[in-house]
Amino acid sequence: MADYEVISDRKTFEKAAAQLAEADGPVAVDVERASGFRYSQRAYLVQVFRRDAGVFLFDPPAIGDFAPLQEAIGEAEWVFHAASQDLPSLRELDLEPASVFDTELAARLLGHERVGLAAVVEETLGITLKKEHSAADWSTRPLPESWLEYAALDVLHLIDVEDALMAELAETGKTEIAGEEFAATLSRLPKPPREEPWRRLSGLHKVRGARNLAVARELWTAREEYAREMDVSPGRLVPDRALLAALLGNPSTKQALAGMKEFNGRASRTQLDRWWDAIERGRASTDLPRERVPSDALPPPRAWADRNPEADARLKAARPVVEATAEELHMPTENLLTPDYLRRIAWHPPEEPTAAAVGEALAALGARHWQIERTAQKIADAFVEAGQSSEQAPADES
Template sequence: MDDYRVIETPAEFDDAVASLLAGEGPIAVDAERASGFRYSQRAYLIQMYRRGSGVFLFDPPQIPDFSALQAGIRSEEWVLHAASQDLACLREVGLDPDRIFDTELAARLLGMPRVGLASVVEELLDIKLAKEHSAADWSTRPLPQSWLKYAALDVELLVDVRDRLVDRLAEAGKTDIGAQEFDAVLHRAAKPAAAEPWRRLSGIHAMRNGRNLAVARELWLSRDELASSTDVAPGRLVPDASIVAVAKSLPSTRRALADLREFTGRQSRSELDRWWAAVERGLATTELPAVRVPNDAPPPPRSWAARHPEADARLKLAKTAVAEVAESLGMPVENLLTPDFLRRVAWSPPAPADAESIGSALAELGARPWQVAATAQIIATAFVEASQALLDAASDGS
C-alpha cells in the first residue's frame, strides 16, 4: 500500500476537491481531535472517502478555507460514525452537511450488541480494525504513517458499513426511524454554555461548604485561563482531584499548599504562585457560591417514594411499559425514549394525562414523532394504572 499523504497546500486541496466531486455516492467523513492533550476541541485531521475518488486526509490547521469543498459536497449524504462527536469540529472549519447517515446510531437502533466502529465493521464486513491510535495526540506533527493508515481505515470502510446498515434497517422496518434520528442529530441545538462551568469538577458535589466551593471555583478559573492561553487540556496541568483536594483542605499558607501530597500535575509546582493566588482569592472572597444550585429537573428518582409517591408509582409502571416496547423493537430503551423525558412527564404530567397531551409534552421536550407514536399511549395507560393502584391501596387501608 502506498504511503498516505496529508493534504496541506492549496494545490493539493484543489485536486482533492476535484477528485471528491468526481466520485459517486455517499461521502464518508471522520475527524480526529486532540482531546485530553489540547484545550480546544478543534479538528487536527479530517478524513474523507468516496467511491471512485479514494481517501483524502486534510490538515485543517494548514487549510484556511474549506468553502470550495463545502459547496461541492454539502448536498450529498455524509456518512459518520457517532456524528454528534464530530459535527461541532467540522462546523468550526465550515463543513456542515445537509443530511447524514450515522452508522453508530443505526447500529443502536438495530440492537447490535456492540456499536463501536471496530465492532460494527467486524460484524458487518468480517474485517478487524486496530484501534491502537484512537486516543493519540492528533496535534502531533508530522503525523506518523501508522496513524495516517489508522485514520484512513476509519473512513475507507464506512460506506460499505452504511450499505449493510441500510439493508438491515429496511428489513427491520426502521428506515423512517433512522431518518428521523439522523435528522435530529444533525439539527440538535448546541448546549448553552454552563453559567458556572467550574461546578463540573469531578468530586465537587460532595462539598457542602461555600468557602470550600469558593476555593475550588478560583482554582478552576485560574487553571482554565492557563489552559486556554497555552492550548493544553486542563487536566494535564492540574487534575480535578488535586483541585478538589486543595479546596477540601483549605491550606492557609503557600508552603501548606506546596506540601499537600494530593496536589499534583505537570504545572502544580512551576505555577505555584498562580495557584496560591487563586487559593487566597477563594479564602478572602465574600461572594460565596451557593451550595445547592436550583434547576428545573425532577429530583433523583430514589427520593420519589417519600416525596411524591404518586409520581413514583407513575414512573415505575411507565418505565416497565417503555422497556417492554423497546425490547419488542429490538433497541436500547434510551434510544426509544430519553429517560429524562419520561422522568419529567412522570413527575409533572400534563392535564389531562392522556396520550395526546403526553405526546405533546414529549414532543416539546424533544422526542421525535416515531418515539411519541411508540410510547405516548402506553405511558398514558401506565399513569392511569398507577393512579388506580394508589386508590385501591388507600381504599384497602381504610
C-alpha cells in the same frame, strides 16, 4: 499497508477537493481531535472518502479555510460513525452537511449488540479493523504512518457499511425511524454553557462553606485560563484531585502550598504564583457563591415512593411498558425514548392522561414523532392504570 499522506498545502488541498467534487454518491467523514491533550476540541485531522475519488486526510491547522471542500461535498449525504461527536468540530471549520447517515445510530436502532466502529464493520462486512490509536494525541506532527492507516480505515469502509445497514433498516421497517433520528442529530442545538462551570470540579461535594467554594472557583478559573492560553487539557496541567487537595489542605503560605505532595501536575510548581494568587483572591472575595444551587433535576427514582408516591406509581407502571415496546422493536430502551423524558412526565404528568396530552408533553421535551407514535398511548394507559390502583389501595386495605 497502503501509503497515506496528510494534505497540508493549499494546492494539494484544492486538487483533492476537485477530485471529491467529480465523484458521485455519499461521502464518509470522520474527525480526529486531541481530547485529553489539548484544551480545544478542534479537529486535528479530517478524513474524507468517496467512491471513485479515494481517501483524503486533511490537516485543518495547516489548511485553515475549508470552503473548497464544503463546496465539493456540501450537498452530498455525509456518512459518519457517531455523528454527534464530529459535527461540532466540523462546524468550527464551516463544514456543514445537508444530510447525514450515522452508522452507529443505525446499528443501535437495529438492535446490534456491539455498536463500535470495528464491531459494526466486522458484523456487516466481515472485515476486522485494528483500533489502536483512538486515544492518541492527534495534534502530534508529523503523524506516524501507523496512525494514518488507522485514520483512513475510519472512513474507508463506511459507505459499504451504510449500504448494508440501509438494507437491514428496510427489511425491519425502520428506514423512516432512522431518517428522523439522523435529521434530529443534524439539527440538535449545542448545549448552552453552564452558568457556573467551575462546579464541575471533581470532589467539590467535599467542600464546605461559601468562602471555600470561592477559593475553588478561583483555582478552577485560573487553571482554565492557563489551559486555554497554552492549549493544553486542564487536567494535564493540574489534576482535579490536586486542586481539591490544595483547597482542603488550606495552606497558610505560598511555601506551604509548594510543600504539599498532593498538589502535583506539570504546572503545579512552575505556575505557583498563579495558584497562590487564585487562593488569595478566593479568600478575599466579597462575591461568595451559593452553597446550594437550584436545579431542575428530578430526585433519584428510589426516593420517589416517599417524596411523590403518585409519580412513583406512574413511573413503575409505564417503565416496563416502554421497555417491552423497545424489546419488540429490537432496540435499546433509551433509543425508543430517552429515560429522562419518561421520568419528567411521570413526575409532572399532563392534566388529562390522554395519548394526545402525553404526546404533546414528550414533544416539548424533544421526543421525535416516531417515538411518540409508539409510546404515547401506552404511557397514557399506564398512567391511568396507576391512578386507578392508587384510588383502590385504601379500600383494599380497609
